[in-house]
Amino acid sequence: MSRRVLVTGSGGFVGGHVVAAARVAEDVRLRLLVRTPPSATASPTADGPPFRTEAPVDDVPVEYVPVEYIRGDLTDPDSLRGVCDGVDAVVHCASQVGGDPELLRRVNDLGTLALVEEARRAGVEQFVYLSTAAVHGRGPFREVRPGQAPIAPVSDTSRTRAAAERHVLAEGGTVLRPHLVYGAGDRWVVPGVLTLLRALGARPRGRLGRQSVIDAGTLGQVLLSAALAPAVPGGRVHFVGHPDPVPGDELLTAVAETYGLFPESVPAIPPETAQARLRDHPLARHHLELLAVDHWFSDDRVWTDLGHDPGPAFAERFARYAEWYRNPGPVPEPAPAPGPDHITPDVAASVAIVSSGSQGR
DSSP: OOEEEEEESTTSHHHHHHHHHHHTSTTEEEEEEESSOSOTTSOTTSBOSOEEOOOOBTTBOOOEEOOEEEEOBTTBGGGGTTTTTTOSEEEEOOOOOSSOHHHHIIIIIIIHHHHHHHHHHHTOSEEEEEOOGGGGOSOOEEEEOTTSSOOOOOSHHHHHHHHHHHHHHHTTOEEEEESEEESTTOSSHHHHHHHHHHHHTSOBOSOOOEEOEEEHHHHHHHHHHHHHSOOOTTOEEEEESOSSOEEHHHHHHHHHHHTTOOOTTSOOBOHHHHHHHTTTOHHHHHHHHHHHSOEEEOOTHHHHHHTOOOOSOHHHHHHHHHHHHHSOOOOOOOOOOOSOTTSOHHHHTTOTTOOOSOOOO
């Protein structure tokens, strides 16, 4: 028996990968919540034109996906009436990252609440929310498991996303918290590291912190699997990252090699030199500070509970995306916004051209 899944944020980074995962799943029908259907002549609730995603699921070729579009806007609760009718599960990937605090509250907090209430009214069986490990604050975090770290957001974005989590969990939904997400469509992690390396002109010397990472293709699969899994009374929270954290210096090396930066003849620079070179580069400085400490979240149960193999470790998986990073292909583009909400308000104004790709409404 086929199951109908409503996806929000399908035009963004991770949401596009959820759609790609659904394309190869059996007995899944898609409904996409959009503010504007792709064709002005299509009925908002009729089968619209096929949805194209350039987000690969491992080595499976990309194809066109027939979907149903339905109009709605998280900032307008009345527009969400009926969007969940006939739906078995919701995968909520849409969020606002950075910008006006009131808009953040309307989209992330109140918008999620309205969608959760509509899902309850429609009798939706499972509600899955894509959150972020940033709801725990800045770290360091070393092998932290669900429930071991307090919710301590430090930005308006992460505070409103933590509020969204509460709404979802109160209805018995599932919350997934990744840390760093890379892959086709990435507009934050690798571009940010590249900005850092170019600002430094060399690799920084010394060991950096361990980072929990996951590629967007795997994350899309996990989100879909969570939507198709039975609901758990009281809800559940999972960190989503490969079991093997990635040392920050390994991440920097992978990016440097992908773009052909810094031959071996270029010496690494000491921390004090790095800090001096980044004095006038707030975005690059932010990335260095993020990578300098551990952000390692551990959760083996996400793989066993949802029946997934996490797949190859970072070095092998990242190599599959190297060509895409060198020659970025077309991907669904959300509105420009700052990167993940680890970013502090004073930096946000400097990075408006950087988009995490996962916050399209």
